Amino acid sequence: MPKALEHSATSWKGQALKHNRSILDRLDPRLRLLFTSVFALLVVAANSLGVLLVCLATALTFALLAKLNLRRTLRRVLAMDLFVIFLLFMLPFTTEGTPLFEVAGFVASVEGVQHALFIGLKANSTLLCLLALIGTLSASTLGHALAYLKVPEKLVHLLLFTVRYLDVIGQEYKRMRRAMQARAFVMRANRHTWRAIGYLIGMLLVRSLERSERINNAMKCRGFTGQFYLLDNLRLTRIDYLFAIFSCGYLGALIGAILL
Amino acid sequence: MHIVDGALSGPVLISGAVLAVLGVGIGLKKLDAERLPQVGVLSAAFFVASYIHLPLGFSSVHLILNGLIGLALGWVAFPALLIALLLQAVFFGFGGFSVLGVNTLNIALPAVLVFYLCRRGITAYSDRTAAIWGGIGGGGSVALTTVMVAGSLALSGQAFWAAAQITLIAHIPVILVEAFVTGSAVLLLRKVKPEFLQLSETWQEQRYG
Incomplete structure (x- = not known):
């Protein structure tokens, strides 16, 4: 897979x-x-x-309204679509039904093509909506919103902690990789590489654990009792009510269309 | 390893979500506030470690490390992995929203199983035995995850059987790499920070003097 298409090749910038x-x-x-x-x-x-198709159009509208970064979004959609494309090639031949065309003795069915097409539409609609509406939130806002929606407190705290330290641990990892590079370490497909990476991960975890002990002490010192206070009070404004009315109508219509 | 939205059938999605909620519930119950910063930092570390790409043939693989997560966190692996998957779905667009439950279950359940099956093995006196058990845990959890991913696909319809089989075969090299990496990580953790694997100090003194 080319580097540019790998989501995880890009580091967390949060x-x-x-x-x-x-x-x-x-x-x-x-x-x-x-x-x-x-x-x-x-x-x-x-x-x-x-x-x-209506759903995809809705998701695209949100993506446009959100002014998503075109290159970044395209890269993510493509990375996911590789899986969909894989299914798109497989499903027509593995689904039984009315034959549509034939390649080297394998028969592609209409039902299979339709199934694959549906998966592609569904995956892209949800992904675009997710990136446009939630991906544009900052991670801590996401945590707070989840807390207001009565998601268990510990889970929200865990999310906030993870997000807070992703960057720090990412830096730590880069530092260790630089040190390995300085000692002429090159990744190859051999046991030496795998052992070295295993040690690297082990050391990263050790350092993270020690860091978390320091964090814990510092937090206790400031009176942490396992409770975060959400300082922002989210309040609904007029535009929110408008959006709520629109979404109720839209989602209601969608439910109606699905049930009919 | 992530399944996208729309591919799985309703019953698979719902049962996956229910079981994942159960697992996360147990995990949260076992997680006391005292350990929150520790688990948060560790789950960040695992998130970072999972974007290490290792070259393999023409392509590259990235580590999942759910075996190591399981060995370190036990049931708490469920909430920690749910957070990681949520962040990946929302900010990288990787995986999906409705499949969050199934994906969490597929990755976290093997982690918990490894915790129960291999924890004794990695406390073995000999370094070699311990590393081998670590390797079994690391490779085994990825193997189990692969089987569960293939299973979720296969249960969603006969048309997916071929895709499920390809998933299984494609992950054999990943299992091997993961086994080696986890084995060495366990070896290092035993020597440097045994309390990470919930090994006591007396054990360390007996073992390494």
Whole structure:
């Protein structure tokens, strides 16, 4: 797989990653979360081409409204679509049904093509909506919104801690890799590489654990009792009510279209 | 290893989500506030470690490390991995939203199993035995994850059987690499920081003097 298509080849930039301010940023994060969840469930449940095309159009509209970074988004969509393309090639031949065409003795069926097409539409609609509505939130806002939506407190704390230290641990990792490079370490497909990487990961974990002990002490020193206080009070404004009314109508219509 | 939205059938998605919620519930119950910073930092470390790409043939593989996560965290692997998958889905667009439950279950359940099956092995007196058990844990958990991913595909319809088989075959090299890496990581952790693997100091003194 080419480097550019690997999501994980890009390191975590988290909150440092800039995105253009857009009208969607004025919406309440809780509403965005709720809308995306319901939308994703409906898309997965949908089973007609018309409905799915409407969903994709909706997701594309959100992506445009959110002014997503074109290159970054395209890279992510492509990375996911590699899996979909793989299915697109496989499914027509493995599904039984009305024959459509034949390649080297293998028969492609209409049902298979349709199935693969549906998966592609569903995957892309949910992904675009997710990136546009939630991917543009900062990770800590996401945590706070989840907390307001009654997600268990410990889970939210875990999310906030993880996000807070991703960058720090990422730096630590880069430092250790630089040290290995300075000693002329080159990754190859052999046991020496795997052992070295195993030690690297082990050492990264040791350092992380020791860091977490220092963090724990520092937090206790400041009176941490296992409770984070959410200092931002999210309040619904007029644009939120408008969005809520629109989404109720839209999602209701979607449910109706799926049930019919 | 991640399945995208839309591929799996309703029953598979729902049962995956229910089981994942159960697992996360148990994990959260076992996680006391005292350990929150520790688990948060470790799950960040695992997140970082999972974007190490190792060259293999024409392509490269990235590590999953769920075996090592399981050995270190036990049931807490469930919430830690859910967070990692959520962050990946939301900010990298990798994986999907409705499949979050299935993906969490597929990766975290093997981690928990490895915790119970290999924990004794990695406390063995001989370094070699311990590293081998670590390797079994690392390779075994990825193997199990692969089987579960293939299973979720196969259960979603006969049309996916071929895709499921290809998934199984494609992951054999990943299992081998993962086994070597986890084995060496266990070896290092035993010597440098045995409490990481929940080994006591008396054990360390007896073993390394």
